[in-house]
Amino acid sequence: MLKRHSVLLFLVPVGIFFGILAGAFYSLIYDLPQINSLKQFKPSSVTTVFSSDNQILTRFYIEKRFPVSINKIPETLINALLTIEDRNFYSHWGINFKAIIRAIIHDIKAGKFKQGASTLTQQLAKTLFLTSEKSIVRKIKEAILALQIERRYTKDEILELYLNLIYLGSGAYGVEAASQTYFGKSVEDITLAQAALIAGLPKAPSVYSPIKNPDLAKKRRDIVLTQMLAAKKITPEEYNLTKSQKVILPSQKENQNQAGYFIEYIKAVLKKQFTLQDTYSKGFNIHTTLNLDLQSAANKSVLKRMTQLEIRMKKKGLDTSKVECALIAIDVKTGGILSMVGGKDFNKSVFNRAVQAQRQPGSAFKPLVYATAINQGFSQNDKLLDAPLSYHLDNNRTWQVNNFSKTYLGEITLRKALALSKNTPIVRLIEKIGTAKVIAFTKNAGVSSKLHANLSLALGTSEVTLIELTSSYIPFANMGIKVEPFSIQRITNSDSRIIFQTAVKKQSVMSRQNAAIMADMLKSVILEGTGKKAAVIQKDIAGKTGTTDNYKDALFVGFSPDIAVGVWVGNDDSTTLGKYETGAKAALPIWIDYMKHFLSNKSYQYFDIPDGTKMVYMDPNTGEISKTQTSHSIKALIKTKDLL
CATH class of the missing domain: 3.40.710.10 (DD-peptidase/beta-lactamase superfamily)
Incomplete structure (x- = not known):
């Protein structure tokens, strides 16, 4: 009897503990968003306005983004990004336990929540579903969502979403927008130096933007190149050649300035046809009548x-x-x-x-x-x-x-x-x-x-x-x-x-x-x-x-x-x-x-x-019509019925 009573005394608190734990876990996942429809998710993208001679006049956007397939993203950029952000991306299940333990130890030593230890999947979960609040609760939710995302989607699908969603400074969302903003070219055509620069931006996009801080952008780029060399993603020759290159930004085109009044005019026209949200986020291509020449x-x-x-x-x-x-x-x-x-x-x-x-x-x-x-x-x-x-x-x-x-x-x-x-x-x-x-x-x-x-x-x-x-x-x-x-x-x-x-x-x-x-x-x-x-x-x-x-x-x-x-x-x-x-x-x-x-x-x-008219010689003062030209006559078009 005493033994049975002792077992009950042990099981009750254990049950209460696990009940509290289950309740806490349920409260964490209760309001988590459903990720089943992630494949149908289409991020906000840029609407582009063209002249009649097919030149870009301007772009409308809430977030400046040009979604691209992962097949169009160069391997150098993918290698650079994974090297600096998540080297074990293709082997982990969405969270990196070693990195988490290392971050916890660092945070305890620092006395505050400082290191994140987030994988790319966790960063994607945060970007899509959560806020940027730094807390243990948010990190747990982020980890749970990351595990769910990894269970339902392939690594390439996750990576493609991340590369199209991530904010990369100076108003650019996604790698294609970053490439066009900073280099004036498609992401397909960027060099190793440019890929390394883009890969270094997620840590602090506004700080490392080459438009705002070109010197800091180069330092961060060189860190990425150093990491790529250590990970044997590039050769020493490639490293030395690329590290010596300066950060060069393209001159900005001024088509928008040339046609500012026309662009404002079509904005007013668009308001009558579409909502502001659709116009600025659905990735429309608007072909206008304006001839830029x-x-x-x-x-x-x-x-x-x-x-x-x-x-x-x-x-x-x-x-x-x-x-x-x-x-x-x-x-x-x-x-x-x-x-x-x-x-x-x-x-x-x-x-x-x-x-x-x-x-x-x-x-x-x-x-x-x-x-x-x-x-x-x-x-x-x-x-x-x-x-x-x-x-x-x-x-x-x-x-x-x-x-x-x-x-x-x-x-x-x-x-x-x-x-x-x-x-x-x-x-x-x-x-x-x-x-x-x-x-x-x-x-x-x-x-x-x-x-x-x-x-x-x-x-x-x-x-x-x-x-x-x-x-x-x-x-x-x-x-x-x-x-x-x-x-x-x-x-x-x-x-x-x-x-x-x-x-x-x-x-x-x-x-x-x-x-x-x-x-x-x-x-x-x-x-x-x-x-x-x-x-x-x-x-x-x-x-x-x-x-x-x-x-x-x-x-x-x-x-x-x-x-x-x-x-x-x-x-x-x-x-x-x-x-x-x-x-x-x-x-x-x-x-x-x-x-x-x-x-x-x-x-x-x-x-x-047209038929029914005739060009005749006419005196502009008197209106008299003559069969032949005179010193006072000019040519004038008259209806034939008025000549009778």
Whole structure:
């Protein structure tokens, strides 16, 4: 009986001890994550944005990562990493008992939790499932997870996950991102020296980043090389040769700086299609419409011409701190945005004046009035009166319509009135056809900004954006067909499957004949009018200057058979650019530079001359048509029915 009582006294505390131990173990594993789905796990990866000529514009990411297969990771990098981080990786079960005992002894001597003794599998478990808290509990959980991972997955699968997940400094996650960040190349192409440098980063990525601390990065690299030599992973010759090499970082490309306004623009477009999480973490490839060569040409011209303008302004004693510029170029067949400049310097001002700023277009609005008239049956050889004009307004006010030149020519054709940008004829014209019809056509052509139904609308007093104004000229170059501007061609996912593709949106807003006549009338601006400077291009081009009161805004919007380009120059605070800083002087030179570059490698193309129209000799003053060319005649496109 006494013996039995003694056994019970022994078993009860033992049972209690093991119960407590089991409870403690259960509490440790109760909230551990399930690792069964690790094979389906896809880490956050980088979304890459490409130009239309397939150059990288920028990358979007939450974590800068480019997942790669272990087959693409060089053996030198794997050897370097395992040598410095986990030499027994291919032989242990996920934890290294010798290393743990050694770390415990070291921690006891140090009097605090200092050495980790984590295998790569434990590091992977911590990265995927746990925090960086330094505690015994976290280490036990880490070990349990490591054992589970090793039981379910092969060593190569574990290593591939680790190499794609590990943070390696300077915003780079995974070995491919590190290779591109530090060496400007794929991990497949790195040298032994570069592999050793990457392998040395996991211990303290921010400290050993070659961007932040190149000297420390080299010291750490050399430690890795020394360990590799000791482990006979490299020869003494390889060691000596590699150790003598300096750490060299590649020069950073500046494509993002070249297209900063465009990149911000497509971010806004993407927000309408995808969540921020998807855009920045799913590894999309975004193929845009922007042509980087044309964008570079636009940037160079803006820098050159704005510098010249600022010099002129300073000579007049004007403040240049607010002077800005915008350019937009659109493919007239598709609507693809080829170039976008939203200001002089994206780093100083992210406000995009090409798409966000609403400014008065001045005389650059006039073609939309003439187009409405042509749609209503007017011909370009019809005549308008160019003479002093005034209107009595409410409260005994008077609106005096003046020409910029302060001179008047009497009766002149629509063509000449447009070419010379006369004000009095077009105000008389809009009075005849009605503001409602002009607004209806302009809205149909692509302008969505509010337009005020008064006669001064003909002079461009209603504010619009540059992208609206430029796109409204597209029907003149495109057989009467409007196309909606867009910036993203298609988006593919990490499996190269198309998940989004832009469909070209077209709409006919005027007949092919009327569009051809408008293109011909706008050619007169360059051949015979305010845009003569552009004649230096010597190709089929057309466009219109625009200048607002007191030289606050200077514009030129024009096109060829392929492209429509709009340029605006002005001060952000709407103060004057200075006397005589017209559209022809301040904006047109940028347009000429850009169009010269665009057309330089293109064969000569002509504007459309459709059936039902005929090129004739016409007197621009009287509108009279002659069978042969005279000293006063010019060539003009007329509908054949108007010749009867």
